Amino acid sequence: MLHEHTLTALRDMLRRREISSTELTQHCLDRIAKHSDLNAFVTLDESGAMAAAAVADKQLASGEADLLTGVPIAHKDIFCTRGVLTTCGSKMLENFVSPYDATVVERFHQAGSVTIGKTNMDEFAMGSSNETSFFGSVKNPWDPDRVPGGSSGGSAAAVAACLVAGATGTDTGGSIRQPAAFCGLTGLKPSYGRVSRYGMIAFASSLDQGGPITRNAEDAALMLQCMAGFDPRDSTSINAPAPDMATLLGAQVRGLKLGLPKEFFDTSVDAEVLEKVRESLAVLERLGATLVDVSLPNSPAGIPCYYVIAPAEASSNLSRFDGVRFGHRSEHAEELVDLYENSRAEGFGEEVKRRILIGTYALSAGYYDAYYLKAQKIRRVIAQDFETAFEQCDVIVGPTSPTTAFPLGAKTQNPVAMYLNDIFTNTVNLAGLPGLSVPCGFDTAGLPVGLQLIGKFMDEASLLSTAHQLQQETDWHQRMPAEY
Amino acid sequence: MSISEKDVLRVAHLARIRVSSDELEDYQEGLSGILSLVEQMHDCDTDGVEPMAHPQDIQLRLREDQVTEPDQRDAMQKSAPQVDEGLYLVPRVIE
Numbered sequence: 001m002l003h004e005h006t007l008t009a010l011r012d013m014l015r016r017r018e019i020s021s022t023e024l025t026q027h028c029l030d031r032i033a034k035h036s037d038l039n040a041f042v043t044l045d046e047s048g049a050m051a052a053a054a055v056a057d058k059q060l061a062s063g064e065a066d067l068l069t070g071v072p073i074a075h076k077d078i079f080c081t082r083g084v085l086t087t088c089g090s091k092m093l094e095n096f097v098s099p100y101d102a103t104v105v106e107r108f109h110q111a112g113s114v115t116i117g118k119t120n121m122d123e124f125a126m127g128s129s130n131e132t133s134f135f136g137s138v139k140n141p142w143d144p145d146r147v148p149g150g151s152s153g154g155s156a157a158a159v160a161a162c163l164v165a166g167a168t169g170t171d172t173g174g175s176i177r178q179p180a181a182f183c184g185l186t187g188l189k190p191s192y193g194r195v196s197r198y199g200m201i202a203f204a205s206s207l208d209q210g211g212p213i214t215r216n217a218e219d220a221a222l223m224l225q226c227m228a229g230f231d232p233r234d235s236t237s238i239n240a241p242a243p244d245m246a247t248l249l250g251a252q253v254r255g256l257k258l259g260l261p262k263e264f265f266d267t268s269v270d271a272e273v274l275e276k277v278r279e280s281l282a283v284l285e286r287l288g289a290t291l292v293d294v295s296l297p298n299s300p301a302g303i304p305c306y307y308v309i310a311p312a313e314a315s316s317n318l319s320r321f322d323g324v325r326f327g328h329r330s331e332h333a334e335e336l337v338d339l340y341e342n343s344r345a346e347g348f349g350e351e352v353k354r355r356i357l358i359g360t361y362a363l364s365a366g367y368y369d370a371y372y373l374k375a376q377k378i379r380r381v382i383a384q385d386f387e388t389a390f391e392q393c394d395v396i397v398g399p400t401s402p403t404t405a406f407p408l409g410a411k412t413q414n415p416v417a418m419y420l421n422d423i424f425t426n427t428v429n430l431a432g433l434p435g436l437s438v439p440c441g442f443d444t445a446g447l448p449v450g451l452q453l454i455g456k457f458m459d460e461a462s463l464l465s466t467a468h469q470l471q472q473e474t475d476w477h478q479r480m481p482a483e484y
Numbered sequence: 485m486s487i488s489e490k491d492v493l494r495v496a497h498l499a500r501i502r503v504s505s506d507e508l509e510d511y512q513e514g515l516s517g518i519l520s521l522v523e524q525m526h527d528c529d530t531d532g533v534e535p536m537a538h539p540q541d542i543q544l545r546l547r548e549d550q551v552t553e554p555d556q557r558d559a560m561q562k563s564a565p566q567v568d569e570g571l572y573l574v575p576r577v578i579e
Binding site: 096097099192206207235236298300304305308319326327329334335336338339341344345358360373374376377378379380381383414419432433457 | 522566
C-alpha cells in the first residue's frame with residue numbers, strides 16, 4: 001500500500017512519476033480522516049495541501065524536482081505557519097494564526113514538500129505523554145490505551161500509523177526521542193544550533209531544538225538535510241551548512257567505539273528494555289563496533305537541574321502571553337493587572353502554570369543562587385561528564401526511556417513520576433549534543449523499545465549512519481501496528 | 485521541601501497568574517513535590533564550577549545595527565484581541 005512506503009521511497013516514486021503528489025496527498029488526507037480517533041492532528045490544511053500538491057505535480061512533470069517535491073509531511077503545532085492555525089497545544093493560542101512561517105516550515109516549503117497539517121502535542125511542549133494538550137490526548141497506534149509519548153506525540157502517532165511518512169518535532173528534554181521510542185520510530189534531536197528556532201514557539205530557549213520523526217534513519221537524514229543550516233534570524237544558529245544525506249549516512253560502524261554508561265544500565269530500567277538494547281548492541285558489535293564501559297557520574301543530578309533550568313526559561317519566555325498582543329484575553333478584567341492574571345489563568349493549563357510558577361520561584365529574589373545558579377553549575381558538570389566519556393568512545397549508547405509506552409492516565413496525577421521519563425534524554429539537551437532514538441525490538445506486550453545514540457557536538461552523521469546500518473541488519477523499523 | 489500558601493501567592497503574583505483559593509492546595513502540593521525533586525541538586529558538588537548558560541559556551545552573534553524588517557504592523561496586529569488605529573487597547577491603567 002502507498003502509505004507503507006518510507007519518505008525516501010515516496011520521493012523517488014514521485015520523481016519516477018509512478019504516482020502523483022495529488023494522488024498521494026489525497027490518500028494521506030483520507031487516512032487521517034479514517035483514523036481521526038488517534039487525535040494526532042490539531043489542524044488539517046486540506047485546500048493548502050491539495051494546491052501545493054498540484055504545484056508539485058507540475059514541477060515533477062517539468063523535471064524540476066527538489067529534495068522533497070510532492071511529499072506530504074506534517075509539522076508539530078509548535079512551528080508557526082503563515083495563514084494556518086498554530087496552537088502549541090494550548091487554549092492560549094486556540095485561535096492564533098501566525099503572520100509568518102518558521103524557518104523550518106519555509107525550508108520544507110522550498111524543498112517542495114506538501115504540508116498536510118499540524119500535529120497534536122503537549123501544551124507548550126511541556127509533557128512526556130501528550131496528555132497536557134488542550135486538544136486532548138493522542139493514542140499510541142501500537143495500543144490505543146497507551147500514550148504515544150510526548151511532547152511530540154501527535155507527530156509520532158501520525159508517522160507510526162502511516163498517516164504521513166515524516167513529521168517534524170521539537171525536543172527540549174526528550175520530546176522527539178521518547179515518543180519515537182514509544183511508537184517504534186526513528187527520532188533525531190540535532191545538536192543545539194543545528195536547526196533554526198526562528199518561528200518555533202519557545203519553551204526553554206537554551207535547550208529547544210527541532211528535528212525529524214520518521215520510520216528509518218535514511219528518512220531522518222533526508223529531513224535533516226532540508227531543515228538544518230545557518231539562519232541569520234536565530235541568534236543561536238550555528239554557522240555550518242546543512243550536511244547532505246551521503247555524509248549523514250556514510251560513516252562506518254566498523255571501528256566505531258560505543259560507550260555504555262553504567263548509569264544507563266542499572267536496575268531502574270525495565271529488564272525487557274535493557275535486554276532489547278543489549279541485543280541491538282550485539283548486532284552493532286557484529287558489524288565491527290567496539291563496546292566500552294564509560295561513566296556519566298553526575299547524571300542523577302540531570303533531572304533536578306533540568307527542572308530548574310527549563311521552567312526558569314519557560315517562565316521568562318511565556319511572559320509574552322499577556323492577553324494584549326496575541327492569544328487568549330480574559331473577558332473579566334477591570335484593570336490591567338486583572339487582564340494579565342485572568343488571561344494567563346484561563347489560557348494556560350495546569351502543567352504549564354505549575355512550570356511557570358516553579359520557574360518564577362527559582363528566579364525570584366533570595367532563591368536565585370540556591371536554584372538557578374546552582375542548576376547552571378550542574379549543567380557544566382554534566383556537559384563535562386560527556387566530554388570525559390567521549391575521550392573513550394565515539395558514540396554513547398543506552399535506552400531512550402526506562403520503560404515502554406505506559407497506559408493513558410497512569411502518571412497524570414503525579415508530575416514528578418512523569419518527569420522521570422526523561423532521565424536518559426534531558427542531560428543530552430543540557431549539554432547541547434545530538435541524540436537519536438532508533439527501534440531495537442518489542443517487549444512481551446508488543447510495545448516498541450528504543451535504543452538511544454548520543455553523539456559529539458555536530459556529529460549527527462555517526463548517529464544516523466549507525467542507525468542506518470543497524471536497520472540494514474534488523475527489521476524492527478519495518479514493523480507496523482496491525483490496526484493501521 | 486514544602487512551599488507555603490504565602491509563597492505560592494507571592495510567586496503567582498510575580499508570574500501574573502491568578503490562583504484562586506480553591507486551587508491553592510493543589511498548587512502547594514504540586515510545587516512542593518517538584519521542589520523536593522529539585523533539592524536533590526544539592527547532592528552534586530559544584531565548588532569552583534562556573535555556571536553554564538549556553539550548552540557550548542558560545543557567545544551570541546551580534547549583527548549590524550540596521551533596520552532589516554519591513555513594517556508589518558497591520559499583519560502583526562491581526563492576531564491582537566483589541567486594537568484601534570494601530571494601538572493595542574487595554575483596560576484602564578491610571579485612575
